[in-house]
């Protein structure tokens with residue numbers, strides 16, 4: 428698949444079969460995650476692979492958006508390793524950006540592996556941190572269920588409802 432084909436094939440899977448994700452496929456996905464760019468190449472990101480029943484139960488307690496996936500990734504960053512925007516005192520940093528680029532790599536490599544994902548931010552980061560007993564310096568940005576789409580896990584109608592480019596592209 429070309430990148431354009433991958434990008435066109437990706438959609439948010441909101442219903443999964445219970446078919447396990449093969450370890451080799453997971454490892455391929457994690458390898459592609461690992462080559463994503465990060466601010467200053469500091470790699471402040473942490474990818475938690477939620478595989479055990481206990482970990483998946485915790486994920487389901489934190490968000491309603493696991494959708495029956497057999498496994499889930501939880502992406503976080505360490506605040507001591509991120510890049511802080513210069514001349515700002517509002518604490519804005521690259522943590523969410525770093526996690527987002529890594530998550531995007533994961534989404535597309537998942538498609539290449541025949542798997543589906545869904546980006547999930549419907550959760551309380553502080554609750555996720557507490558439930559998973561993360562170090563104080565780590566902050567959860569997103570969950571990403573991973574697995575095989577079920578028959579019901581088809582693209583939602585809004586998948587193709589896009590604003591015209593002229594509404595979102597501004598030439599200066």
Ligand SMILES: Cc1cc2nc3c(=O)[nH]c(=O)nc-3n(C[C@H](O)[C@H](O)[C@H](O)COP(=O)(O)O)c2cc1C
Pocket residue numbers: 437438439440441492545546547548549550582583585586587
């Ligand atoms: C930053 C972000 C957060 C999202 N959070 C959720 C979520 O919490 N729950 C959910 O069901 N879908 C979530 N989605 C999926 C979007 O609803 C979905 O990407 C959008 O409707 C477009 O559909 P598509 O991904 O199939 O193209 C999220 C997507 C993004 C990019």
